[in-house]
Amino acid sequence: MKIENVNNEKKLAALEAVKYVQNGMIVGLGTGSTSAYMIEKLGEEVSNGLDIQGVPSSERSAALAEEYGIPLVSLNEVVELDITIDGADEFDPGLQLIKGGGGALLREKILAHNSKMNIIIADSGKAVSKLGKFKLPIEIIPFAANSIIAELHKMGLKPELRKNREGEFRTDENNLIVDVDIWDHEDLTQLNLDLLNIPGVVETGLFLKTTDILIMGKDKEVVTYKSQ
Numbered sequence: 557m558k559i560e561n562v563n564n565e566k567k568l569a570a571l572e573a574v575k576y577v578q579n580g581m582i583v584g585l586g587t588g589s590t591s592a593y594m595i596e597k598l599g600e601e602v603s604n605g606l607d608i609q610g611v612p613s614s615e616r617s618a619a620l621a622e623e624y625g626i627p628l629v630s631l632n633e634v635v636e637l638d639i640t641i642d643g644a645d646e647f648d649p650g651l652q653l654i655k656g657g658g659g660a661l662l663r664e665k666i667l668a669h670n671s672k673m674n675i676i677i678a679d680s681g682k683a684v685s686k687l688g689k690f691k692l693p694i695e696i697i698p699f700a701a702n703s704i705i706a707e708l709h710k711m712g713l714k715p716e717l718r719k720n721r722e723g724e725f726r727t728d729e730n731n732l733i734v735d736v737d738i739w740d741h742e743d744l745t746q747l748n749l750d751l752l753n754i755p756g757v758v759e760t761g762l763f764l765k766t767t768d769i770l771i772m773g774k775d776k777e778v779v780t781y782k783s784q
């Protein structure tokens with residue numbers, strides 16, 4: 557699909573999701589290109605009088621929200637969120653997700669866990685029948701990087717330390733990301749537990765039970781899925 561069509565689907569999903577935001581809400585702000593459309597639209601609504609406070613899931617989203625004039629608070633000030641709107645790298649028919657392509661999975665998962673409602677926004681290219689074509693991001697602490705990577709190798713997960721132009725990719729919490737291949741794994745709940753059991757693994761990008769509503773842009777329309 558052409559990039560402008562993908563972007564249009566992302567935008568359609570984002571605009572639809574913003575309709576769920578009401579006056580007085582504490583809103584979790586996701587990270588990524590799809591969430592950027594949501595933050596822009598929320599900013600527009602704020603300038604038209606919508607009274608909300610946002611809790612950003614990354615430094616990038618915080619900067620974007622400030623640029624668009626959305627008042628921000630920290631999670632520690634509010635403890636609970638009314639709604640969080642965030643993107644995903646993949647979603648399956650059970651609305652299970654892989655997230656963290658942009659490295660924001662840790663704060664995103666914390667927001668999702670503390671939010672009364674979680675809305676995921678995505679273009680149609682993110683829909684899969686089975687999770688795992690996209691490599692699963694895992695956030696790990698630098699102190700234990702090599703031992704964790706060795707253990708992930710033993711588990712057959714073909715770990716790759718994420719790098720960028722500056723060298724090792726660092727998250728907002730100054731941790732590292734390892735991307736692993738989970739394609740051969742059927743029991744994702746068990747896999748997630750096994751990964752979280754490795755000392756030094758901080759969080760995984762498997763979001764298995766957090767999605768309440770998923771809004772997908774498809775051509776010029778939106779399709780809304782609700783969790784059962």
Ligand SMILES: O=C[C@H](O)[C@H](O)[C@H](O)COP(=O)(O)O
Nearest residue numbers: 588589590643656658659660
């Ligand atoms: O770490 C990044 C997040 O999990 C994003 O939500 C995810 O990567 C999707 O990003 P995008 O909307 O750019 O495809």
